[in-house]
Amino acid sequence: MKKLLQILNLKTYFFTTDEETNKEIILMAVDGVSLDVYENEILGIVGESGSGKTVTAQSVMQLIPEPTGKIMNGEILYKGEDILKKQGEELRKIRGKEIAYIFQETYTSLNPVLTIEEQIVEVITTHLDKSFEEAKQISVELLDSMGIKDAKERIKDYPHQFSGGMRQRLALAMALAANPSLLIADEPTTMLDVTIQKQIMDLLLSIKKSKQLTSIIFITHNLSLVAQYCDRVAVMYGGKIVEVSPVNELMKAPLHPYTKGLLYASAFIKDKNNKVYTIPGNIPSLKEVIQGCKFCDRCTEAIEKCFKDEPELFEIKPDHFVRCHLYTNE
Amino acid sequence: MKTNKSNINSLFRNRWFKFKRHKRGYYSLIIILVFYVLSFLLPLLVNKDPLIVKYNNNYYFPVFKYYPSITFNVISNGEANYRKLKQSLNEKNTDDFILMPLYHYGPNENLLEELSVMPPTSPTSQNWFGTDDRGRDVFARVLYGFNVSVSFGLIVTLFSFMLGTLAGALSGFYGGKTDMFFQRAVEIWSALPFLYVIIILSSIITPGFSLLAFILILLSWVGITLYVRGEVLREKAKEYVFAAYVSGSSKYKIIVKHILPNSISPIITFAPFAVVGNIALLVALDFLGFGLQPPTASWGQLIQQGMSYPGLDRWRLIIIPLAFQFITLILIVFIGEGIRDAFDSKQYSRLK
Numbered sequence: 001m002k003k004l005l006q007i008l009n010l011k012t013y014f015f016t017t018d019e020e021t022n023k024e025i026i027l028m029a030v031d032g033v034s035l036d037v038y039e040n041e042i043l044g045i046v047g048e049s050g051s052g053k054t055v056t057a058q059s060v061m062q063l064i065p066e067p068t069g070k071i072m073n074g075e076i077l078y079k080g081e082d083i084l085k086k087q088g089e090e091l092r093k094i095r096g097k098e099i100a101y102i103f104q105e106t107y108t109s110l111n112p113v114l115t116i117e118e119q120i121v122e123v124i125t126t127h128l129d130k131s132f133e134e135a136k137q138i139s140v141e142l143l144d145s146m147g148i149k150d151a152k153e154r155i156k157d158y159p160h161q162f163s164g165g166m167r168q169r170l171a172l173a174m175a176l177a178a179n180p181s182l183l184i185a186d187e188p189t190t191m192l193d194v195t196i197q198k199q200i201m202d203l204l205l206s207i208k209k210s211k212q213l214t215s216i217i218f219i220t221h222n223l224s225l226v227a228q229y230c231d232r233v234a235v236m237y238g239g240k241i242v243e244v245s246p247v248n249e250l251m252k253a254p255l256h257p258y259t260k261g262l263l264y265a266s267a268f269i270k271d272k273n274n275k276v277y278t279i280p281g282n283i284p285s286l287k288e289v290i291q292g293c294k295f296c297d298r299c300t301e302a303i304e305k306c307f308k309d310e311p312e313l314f315e316i317k318p319d320h321f322v323r324c325h326l327y328t329n330e
Numbered sequence: 331m332k333t334n335k336s337n338i339n340s341l342f343r344n345r346w347f348k349f350k351r352h353k354r355g356y357y358s359l360i361i362i363l364v365f366y367v368l369s370f371l372l373p374l375l376v377n378k379d380p381l382i383v384k385y386n387n388n389y390y391f392p393v394f395k396y397y398p399s400i401t402f403n404v405i406s407n408g409e410a411n412y413r414k415l416k417q418s419l420n421e422k423n424t425d426d427f428i429l430m431p432l433y434h435y436g437p438n439e440n441l442l443e444e445l446s447v448m449p450p451t452s453p454t455s456q457n458w459f460g461t462d463d464r465g466r467d468v469f470a471r472v473l474y475g476f477n478v479s480v481s482f483g484l485i486v487t488l489f490s491f492m493l494g495t496l497a498g499a500l501s502g503f504y505g506g507k508t509d510m511f512f513q514r515a516v517e518i519w520s521a522l523p524f525l526y527v528i529i530i531l532s533s534i535i536t537p538g539f540s541l542l543a544f545i546l547i548l549l550s551w552v553g554i555t556l557y558v559r560g561e562v563l564r565e566k567a568k569e570y571v572f573a574a575y576v577s578g579s580s581k582y583k584i585i586v587k588h589i590l591p592n593s594i595s596p597i598i599t600f601a602p603f604a605v606v607g608n609i610a611l612l613v614a615l616d617f618l619g620f621g622l623q624p625p626t627a628s629w630g631q632l633i634q635q636g637m638s639y640p641g642l643d644r645w646r647l648i649i650i651p652l653a654f655q656f657i658t659l660i661l662i663v664f665i666g667e668g669i670r671d672a673f674d675s676k677q678y679s680r681l682k
Contacts, residue, residue: 063576097578100576108568112570113591127578
């Protein structure tokens with residue numbers, strides 16, 4: 001399969017001052033992430049809050065707020081070109097035209113003072129060589145395909161006249177207006193009801209089949225959505241990828257203790273005391289420098305080596321990568 | 331029907347309807363607008379020059395054109411006194427006639443010849459509010475002064491807000507070093523002693539209307555920058571701005587189309603109060619003699635004349651312009667109140 005997007009050793013750090021000690025500190029939000037996105041697939045990225053999922057995605061779009069945050073290292077190859085080197089006009093041609101992005105916040109992701117039509121037409125006329133009238137026509141069709149009824153009338157409405165699920169459809173319409181090849185969906189369903197979540201995910205799938213859109217990066221906490229809709233899944237922890245695998249394999253036989261923990265926790269498996277399983281401890285603060293594996297102090301299977309050396313991400317089976325000492329052959 | 335519905339839902343439409351419901355503000359706006367528009371027609375309503383003169387079967391339009399007095403067979407310096415001309419034409423009983431404006435006196439016309447006592451004189455049926463110390467009609471001067479004052483307030487507010495919005499938007503949007511530079515510049519600029527600078531400048535260059543407005547714009551744009559900057563700082567972190575970025579919009583488009591329309595409400599809310607402030611400032615400067623120079627009709631100068639007579643003998647020279655100023659300002663304040671309420675999202679609280 002052809003690679004659409006390649007993230008190579010991406011490091012995105014944030015520079016702030018510690019409130020208690022007043023010292024300059026570096027938060028390693030994304031610390032050496034390498035990830036491939038193939039053509040025609042849905043890649044899920046899962047992990048707890050603060051594991052670096054969103055920062056990875058924002059780095060791809062160069063949305064890291066400078067000067068607090070900075071991409072320190074790494075390459076992001078889109079169709080073979082390093083898009084981190086692009087700026088200004090060139091970057092704007094990638095954003096929206098090649099790679100689109102939708103957000104978790106359905107209530108603020110649309111401009112409250114512009115009509116839906118104005119916002120979608122703007123995207124179309126920016127990227128495609130269309131007249132205003134043509135763009136209007138395309139917007140109506142687009143909204144229609146997003147399952148919005150009376151698209152012709154409703155397109156003249158303002159964002160506050162739509163419900164949360166509808167807004168996510170509108171945001172999706174806006175993101176896909178210029179026919180991008182890759183869509184990054186940053187927790188697009190987190191704010192929505194379960195029934196609406198399903199509708200949005202089904203919509204994503206149907207769009208992927210009918211449009212030029214070839215790949216989707218789907219960032220979420222929700223493992224059941226991943227199991228249902230994704231082709232491959234990457235598990236992130238502490239700014240690093242700990243496991244990448246085809247989704248069926250990961251669900252059947254997770255390797256990394258963290259992945260196991262996540263799966264147990266979300267499957268509501270109860271233990272002897274009739275309590276839902278949880279991973280002990282909290283996600284480490286990005287401030288702390290942890291020697292060895294970042295998960296070692298929460299890991300139930302940790303061995304001595306885990307506290308000393310950081311494991312590498314290696315391919316244990318074809319297409320299945322894991323970052324854990326338990327599987328290194330020694 | 332349907333198209334109407336969507337129009338009504340626009341945010342500004344909503345606010346306009348909310349403003350309309352605020353009766354006091356709405357009627358104040360209508361009154362001020364009507365009088366302000368009328369005040370541009372003052373040369374046709376309150377003037378010494380007639381609209382039409384028919385003399386020896388020729389038509390003349392002295393309002394628009396200057397005719398030497400000899401045209402009408404009258405001997406005087408410059409233009410003929412049309413009020414006298416009208417009387418003499420009436421006596422002659424010919425076809426000739428003069429159509430005068432509603433009120434027959436101009437703001438800058440010296441009535442010394444026609445007055446029997448030393449000016450300032452008391453009100454008469456001809457000069458409704460009497461005359462000032464140079465024998466000029468006070469009623470005409472006060473009305474022309476209304477136009478000058480309101481125009482001045484509007485122009486200074488408009489341009490200083492434009493400058494301030496631009497500076498605030500750039501400062502807030504670019505942040506970092508640009509913001510640092512702008513904010514320090516604003517601090518230094520706003521530390522200038524406002525009144526002293528104007529007094530010093532106007533004692534050197536005796537400003538006219540536009541120059542005085544220009545000086546005030548330069549000195550007063552800083553106030554609004556802080557508000558705009560704050561709004562822009564808040565808005566630029568919102569998701570829809572990110573959404574605009576990721577859909578490939580340019581920075582210019584993001585500022586003008588996305589951020590500014592969302593940060594405009596404090597500007598609009600402040601504007602009427604700023605107009606009030608600027609009118610009051612103009613009157614104060616005129617009163618002190620550092621504002622508009624004679625013969626421009628101005629309320630401040632009239633007040634100053636009234637104050638210069640011992641024992642406040644000529645109190646109407648103080649009261650009349652002050653009353654006009656008071657009514658004008660309070661109407662604008664009512665408009666401001668209405669706008670403020672219309673832009674206030676928390677008009678009704680769910681908790682009572």
